[in-house]
Amino acid sequence: MKIELMNYDIYPKVFPVGKEREFTIKPLGAHAAFKEETYHIRIMPMSHGAFYNYRERKNVFDFYTMPNKNGELCVNFEFPEEGEYSVRLLGADKKLIVKLALYAVEDDLYGKYAYFGDMHMHTCYSDGMEAPDIVAANYRGYGYDFMAITDHRRYYPSLMLINEFKDIPLDMKIYPGEEVQLPCTDVHIVNFGGSFSVNALYAGSPQNAEGTELSRRAMPGAENVPGILTDEEYRGACLEAAEKYDIPDGIEKIDFGSCVWAFDRIREAGGLGIFCHPYWISDVYQVPENFTEYMLTVHPFDAFEVLGGESYYRQNGFQTALYYEMRARGIDFPIVGTTDTHGSMEANPKRLVANTIVFAKENTRDAIVGAVKDGYSVAVDGTCAEKRYVGHFRLIKYACFLVENYFPLHDRLCAREGELMREYALGAEYAAKELSRISRRVPNLRKKYFGF
Numbered sequence: 001m002k003i004e005l006m007n008y009d010i011y012p013k014v015f016p017v018g019k020e021r022e023f024t025i026k027p028l029g030a031h032a033a034f035k036e037e038t039y040h041i042r043i044m045p046m047s048h049g050a051f052y053n054y055r056e057r058k059n060v061f062d063f064y065t066m067p068n069k070n071g072e073l074c075v076n077f078e079f080p081e082e083g084e085y086s087v088r089l090l091g092a093d094k095k096l097i098v099k100l101a102l103y104a105v106e107d108d109l110y111g112k113y114a115y116f117g118d119m120h121m122h123t124c125y126s127d128g129m130e131a132p133d134i135v136a137a138n139y140r141g142y143g144y145d146f147m148a149i150t151d152h153r154r155y156y157p158s159l160m161l162i163n164e165f166k167d168i169p170l171d172m173k174i175y176p177g178e179e180v181q182l183p184c185t186d187v188h189i190v191n192f193g194g195s196f197s198v199n200a201l202y203a204g205s206p207q208n209a210e211g212t213e214l215s216r217r218a219m220p221g222a223e224n225v226p227g228i229l230t231d232e233e234y235r236g237a238c239l240e241a242a243e244k245y246d247i248p249d250g251i252e253k254i255d256f257g258s259c260v261w262a263f264d265r266i267r268e269a270g271g272l273g274i275f276c277h278p279y280w281i282s283d284v285y286q287v288p289e290n291f292t293e294y295m296l297t298v299h300p301f302d303a304f305e306v307l308g309g310e311s312y313y314r315q316n317g318f319q320t321a322l323y324y325e326m327r328a329r330g331i332d333f334p335i336v337g338t339t340d341t342h343g344s345m346e347a348n349p350k351r352l353v354a355n356t357i358v359f360a361k362e363n364t365r366d367a368i369v370g371a372v373k374d375g376y377s378v379a380v381d382g383t384c385a386e387k388r389y390v391g392h393f394r395l396i397k398y399a400c401f402l403v404e405n406y407f408p409l410h411d412r413l414c415a416r417e418g419e420l421m422r423e424y425a426l427g428a429e430y431a432a433k434e435l436s437r438i439s440r441r442v443p444n445l446r447k448k449y450f451g452f
Helices: 003-007 132-141 156-164 231-242 253-268 289-298 313-328 365-373 393-405 407-425 430-437 441-450
Strands: 008-011 014-016 020-027 039-045 061-065 073-078 083-090 096-105 113-117 146-148 173-175 177-180 189-192 272-275 303-308 335-338 354-360 377-381 388-390
Touching: 003 008, 003 096, 008 096, 014 020, 039 073, 061 073, 083 393, 096 393, 113 146, 113 393, 113 407, 113 441, 132 156, 132 407, 156 173, 173 365, 189 253, 231 253, 253 272, 253 289, 272 365, 289 313, 303 313, 303 377, 335 377, 354 365, 354 393, 377 393, 388 393, 393 407, 407 430, 407 441
Parallel strands: 014 096, 146 173, 272 303, 303 335
Antiparallel strands: 008 020, 020 073, 039 061, 039 083, 083 096, 113 354, 177 189, 189 272, 335 354, 354 377, 377 388
16 A cells, blocks of 8 residues: 555545545644644646646646645545546645545446456356455455456356345355356356256256255245246257358358357356366467457457456467457457456465456446446556556556555455454354444445545
C-alpha cells in the first residue's frame, strides 16, 4: 500500500464527469493533522501534460481552503473529462504535503462498482489441493469479491460450498460453476454461474457417476433443467449445433459442435461460457492453432480466458498477443483472467497468477455475467508485484487507478474476513457471529469511495 493512503484519506475517489461534487481530505493521525491555516489544493488531469509546459490547456485547477471543524479539507469540483486527476496538497509555506489521486468516469461507468474475483478454480474434488471452504476462505483473504469453484467435470462441489456458507452474511459472493470437459473435444470450457451442470447433461460424465440427483446437478429452484443425454443423443446434438456455422475445412466439425452445444447450454443456465487456455502446453498446445483462431473469429463463447493458470510466457503471452491481433482485425469479444488455481495457500507462487476486475452495478450472478458480456471487464496479470492488464485501454487505465488507490484499502478488510471464514470452516463457534458483525465493512467502504 502506498504511504499516502496510510497518512491521508481522500473520498470519494470516483466521480461523474461534468457534475460538481465535493471531495474530502482527512488526516489519519495526529502526525498528519492540519493546522489552522489556509491550504492550497491543486488538481491536475494526468492526460494533458504539465501546466508549465502546456500553458494553453486547461490542465490545472487551484483551490484554497482551511480545515473544517472536523479537521478535514473539503473542495467542490466539476471534473471536465474522464480520467485520473492528480491532487496535490500544499501548505501555507508552499511545500508539498502529499500527492493523492481521484478519477472521473462517464455515465456508463458511474454507478458501477469494481469487483475483483475469479471464475476458474479447483479443489480436492478434482485435481486441486484444498477443500472448497478453505479455497474460498483463502481467496477472500486475498481480496476476492466473487468466485466460483469449477472442478473438472464436476458441478456439485460448488453447490457444497454455497450451502456451507449460506447462513453467513458474506460480502464475497460464491457462485456455482464447473469446468466442462465432454466427449468429442479436448477444449476446456468454464460454466461460471450457470444454474445447472452442463457436464451432467452427458450420461457418461463423472458428475453423474457420483450421483444423478437434481440437488447435485442444479441450483435450488433452477428451472427447465435439461434431461440427461445418452452418448448417441449427445453426439447428435453436437453435430446439430455445428450446423449453425459454416465450418471450414481443417476444423473438426463434431469437436467444434461440442463446444457450441456446451456454450448454448451454459447460456440457457444463465451462466457465462468461457473458452479456456488454448495455449496451455499439455505436451503441445492444448488446442490446435487454426481451431483457436476460428473459435475467436466466430466466438460462440461469452468470454475468452486471455490470462490464466500458468506463469510461463507462452500461455498467457501468446493468448494476449492473439487477443490484440484479433481486435486489430476488427474482431472483439469479452475477456477474463483467472487463476485456474489448484492450490490456494500462500506457498503456491501461482495462487494469484491472474484475476478479473468486473465493473458492475451489483455483485449478483446476472450483473457480473451481464457486465462481462457487455465488455466491462479487465484481466489482471499478477505474476509480478507490478500488475499488468489486458483489455480495452479505457478500462485498463481505470483498473490501474483502482488497484493503486482503492483495492489496497479494500483488501485490508478482506484479510480479516478470510481468516474468519477459515476458522468457521474449521469449526470455530465464534467465527459466524464475528463474520456477521463485520459483514458491512467492505460494502460501506465501497459506497464511500465510489460515491453512490
